[in-house]
Amino acid sequence: MTSATPHDLPYRPCAGFMLLNAENLVFVGQRIETRAHGTWQMPQGGIDPGEDKQAAALRELGEETGITPDLVEVIAPASKPLRYDLPPELLGKVWKGKYRGQEQHWFLGRFLGSEDDIDLEAHDPPEFNAYRWIEPDRLPELIIPFKRQVYREILEEFRSHIPR
Structure with a gap:
């Protein structure tokens, strides 16, 4: 019997949301478990079996930010899913070792609410401990290195x- 290699593992289905505010800045949250590294990311997470990709992206946005779907205008889906592989030191440690990385389905949307509508503790446990709005071009520099190409x-x- 041969043992499985990382290339034998599937990609975890994931949905993410790039949320713009009225000034065309992008929402990023600082992950609680990686706070020491100062890593920020856009809301994203796993797609449940049978779940619609856009519904999953909006669900994850709501869980991580408290922003409800009625406060979001969906502008566009990405034309294709984007993949990344986990670095060797994380393989077998995250997602119970079931996946080699993620296949992400991204959506772009406009936030129609106010700062009062954002609640990082909407989900128990919360995933972000802080958030900010940044220039879109700053996204790749703030994400954890192995996800930078996907963010680009x-x-x-x-x-x-x-709009610029």
């Missing part, structure tokens, strides 16, 4: 929808 691709994918 997301940014390029949605650039034509983001």
Whole structure:
């Protein structure tokens, strides 16, 4: 019997949301478990079996930020899913070792609410301990290094929808 290699593992289905405010800045949250590293990311998470990708992205946005779907105008889906592989030191440690990385389905949307509508403790346990709005071009520098290429691709994918 041979043992499985990382390339034998599937990608975890994931949905993410790039949320713009009225000033065309992007929402990023600081992950609680990686706070020491200062890593920030856009809301994203796993897609449940049978769940619609856009519904999953909006659910994850709501769980991580407290922002309800009625406060979001969906502008566009990404034209294709984007993948990343976990670095060797994380393989077998995250997601119970079932996945080699994620296949992410991204959506771009506009936040129609106010700062009072954001509640990082809407989900128990919370995933973010802080948030901020940043210039879109700063996204790749704030994300954990192994996800940077995906963030560059997301940014390029949605650039034509983001007024300058």
